[in-house]
Amino acid sequence: MRTATAAFALAGIIQAATGVCQAADAPLVQVQSIPLENVHGRIDHMAVDIAGNRLFVAELGNDSVDVVDLKSGKAIGRISNLKEPQGIAYLSDGDLIVVANAGDGSVRFFRAADLAPLGTVALGDDADDVRTSGGKVLVGYGNGGLAVIDPTNRSLTGEIKLIGHPEGFEIDQKVNRAFVNVPEGHQVAVLDLRSGKLVSTWKLAGLGGNFPMALAGLGGPVAVVFRSPPKLVLLDPITGSAEQSVDTCGDADDVFFDGKRERFYVSCGDGAVDVIERGADGLRAIGRVRTSSGARTSLFVPELGRLFVATRAGWFEPQAAILVLRPSS
Incomplete structure (x- = not known):
C-alpha cells in the first residue's frame, strides 16, 4: 500500500513538473x-515562418538552431557550430534567418531554404534579442547598444548607445519608437528610430x-x-x-x-x-x-x-x- 501511495505521489510530482495535468477550464x-x-542545455528565443509552416529555435546551450516543420511536428534541419545563439528572426523578404550569438557577439545570416550561410556582422559581445523594422534588423548587444543592420548587404548601418545591456525590446511602428528593457540601469529606454537617439528613460x-x-x-x-x-x-x-x-x-x-x-x-x-x-x-x-x-x-x-x-x-x-x-x- 505504501509503495502504491509513493508511486501515485511521484506521478503527481512528475505531472506538476511537466504540465501534463491540466484543468478542463x-x-x-x-x-x-x-x-x-x-x-x-538552455533554449532561448524562437521565430516563425508562417507561410512555410516553419519554427526556428535558438538552442543556446547546444550551439545550434533547429528548424521545425509545424505540419509534421518534426525537426527537419539544424544549423550547428554557432556560439550560444540567443535572438533569432525570420525575414520573409529574402527568406532569411537571422541569428544573434552571445558567445562571440556575431549576427549571422542564413538562407532558410537550405540553411546556407550568407554573411556575418560582428558586434563584438553578447548579441541578444532581435527585431525587424522598416527593412532593417535591430539587435541588442554588449554593455549597452542597439545595432541597426542592413540585411541585404549584411552591414552595420547605425548604433544607439544605452547605459547597460538591453534585454527584451519592442518597436511601435505607429510612432517609429523602440522601447528597451535595460535591467542593469533599472529602466526602460525610449528610442526614436528616425533620429537614432535616446529620447527618454523610465524608472x-x-x-x-x-x-x-x-x-x-x-x-x-x-x-x-x-x-x-x-x-x-x-x-x-x-x-x-x-x-x-x-x-x-x-x-x-x-x-x-x-x-x-x-x-x-x-x-x-x-x-x-x-x-x-x-x-x-x-x-x-x-x-x-x-x-x-x-x-x-x-x-x-x-x-x-x-x-x-x-x-x-x-x-x-x-x-x-x-x-x-x-x-x-
Whole structure:
C-alpha cells in the first residue's frame, strides 16, 4: 500500500513538473509536444515562418538552431557550430534567418531554404534579442547598444548607445519608437528610430529585473514583466507612468499580447505560463498553466492561434521539446 501511495505521489510530482495535468477550464490547452533530438542545455528565443509552416529555435546551450516543420511536428534541419545563439528572426523578404550569438557577439545570416550561410556582422559581445523594422534588423548587444543592420548587404548601418545591456525590446511602428528593457540601469529606454537617439528613460521604484516586454497593440500600453518582485506592469507609452499591475509567475523571460482575446501570456522559468486578461476593470490573472522547470522562453503566433513553449532536457524531461498550446476560447 505504501509503495502504491509513493508511486501515485511521484506521478503527481512528475505531472506538476511537466504540465501534463491540466484543468478542463484552463485558458491554454496543450495540443502537441514536438521533440528536439540531441538538444542539451538552455533554449532561448524562437521565430516563425508562417507561410512555410516553419519554427526556428535558438538552442543556446547546444550551439545550434533547429528548424521545425509545424505540419509534421518534426525537426527537419539544424544549423550547428554557432556560439550560444540567443535572438533569432525570420525575414520573409529574402527568406532569411537571422541569428544573434552571445558567445562571440556575431549576427549571422542564413538562407532558410537550405540553411546556407550568407554573411556575418560582428558586434563584438553578447548579441541578444532581435527585431525587424522598416527593412532593417535591430539587435541588442554588449554593455549597452542597439545595432541597426542592413540585411541585404549584411552591414552595420547605425548604433544607439544605452547605459547597460538591453534585454527584451519592442518597436511601435505607429510612432517609429523602440522601447528597451535595460535591467542593469533599472529602466526602460525610449528610442526614436528616425533620429537614432535616446529620447527618454523610465524608472519604476521598487521594481527590478525587467526582462520581457510586449506592446498591447500599436500605440497601446507597454507591458513590462519584472522578476523582482514578479509582476506585470502596464506603462503609458507617452509618459512611462504605471497604469496597472498584477503579480506573475517567477523568472519570466517572455511575454506576448493576444489582441483577439485581450490577454497576456507570460512564460516563466519556475515552470508555468500565466494568462492575464485585460478588461474594463483592469488586469486579472485567469489561469496558470504548468510547463516544466526552466521553460522560460516562448513565442505566441496570433495567425496560428498557438503559443510555443521551449522545454529543456532535464531530470523530469529526458528530451528537449516544444510544447504547443492553444487558447481554449
